[in-house]
Amino acid sequence: MSGTYKKIVAHKYSKNFREASEIVSTDIVQPGPDQLLIKTRFGGVNASDVNISGGVYFSDGNFPFDLGCESVGEVIAVGPDVTQFQVGDAVASPQMGSAYSEMLCRDVDQFIKIPHCSPEYLSVSVAGLTASIGLYEAGDMGSGETVLITAAAGGVGNWCVQLAKLAGNHVIGTCSTQVKAQELKSLGCDRVVVYSEEALTDVLTAEYPDGINLIFEQVGGETFDTCVDHLATRGRMLICGFISEYMGGTQEITAPRIYHKLLWKSAQIRAFLYKDWPDKIAEHLERLIEQVASGTIKPLLDPTVFEGVDSAADALEYLHSGRNTGKVVVRY
């Protein structure tokens, strides 16, 4: 096989993805002995793509580097020593640099076999893993508790809602519109707070006077402050992200130190990145893939069509505008 394919690389650090990146053409290479050549079908758009292009994390200062961090595709060639994959297999690649490239040629251990090539399985690798490792490993999620998910209708959030319900919890989700609220109700969310219509703090004060046992927080800023105030005695709050500060810059605040709010109710705040649980990834992925295959989990996918590497920056800006419902996907 010969020819070229297109991919997006970063040529400098900037949280403005368009400024940091360029689309380049590169030669198709034959897979080495332990490698696979993949035709990408779906690339996952992630809020933190701007943190990666901005050099906030996963950065070693070497340019150019490939952008995006998850995709699914089809095996189109295998290296001579590869035994566990064959041409035509569907694979997921939850790896740095995989989302915005029409093809990937990488070592076999960077791919996971999936039942078929669909965006539902794309959603498993970063969004599903983040929700599952966050709730179960970092959050010690059990059952019979009250669990609050912020940005609940997003790529990670909809997984959190479904996993927390499956575990037998009472689930509260926040979102900005009634359209998103309908989706959350259909996923089983017990109380949806449309924060553009009612203040989260008012709802929690009136309806949850004993506080919230487990909070999965993704927004930051005032949402974070409200969540801290409503933690129950022995409540746990997970910092999954703080999207409200990714593009607007870091907010400086003057306030009493956080221990004033935590000690008197034995509450805990725990930050986590799913990649810091490498020993748990295979086990969670296997379970999540099974849950999607059996229909137990139905990953929410945003219906807006983005096609090809040329659409990636638009897709990312769309996510950061807050308009998406579910996972934003680039199709190839």
Ligand SMILES: NC(=O)c1ccc[n+]([C@@H]2O[C@H](COP(=O)([O-])OP(=O)(O)OC[C@H]3O[C@@H](n4cnc5c(N)ncnc54)[C@H](OP(=O)(O)O)[C@@H]3O)[C@@H](O)[C@H]2O)c1
């Ligand atoms: N810790 C980890 O390992 C890990 C891994 C992956 C992702 N994350 C984090 O998980 C969070 C969600 O990521 P995602 O890729 O799944 O994105 P997403 O949730 O699909 O999209 C972002 C959503 O955030 C909400 N939002 C609230 N305030 C916002 C603001 N000021 N600007 C833009 N959006 C705002 C919007 O929903 P509403 O309009 O309904 O509020 C928007 O749809 C991010 O914080 C990300 O960094 C963490």
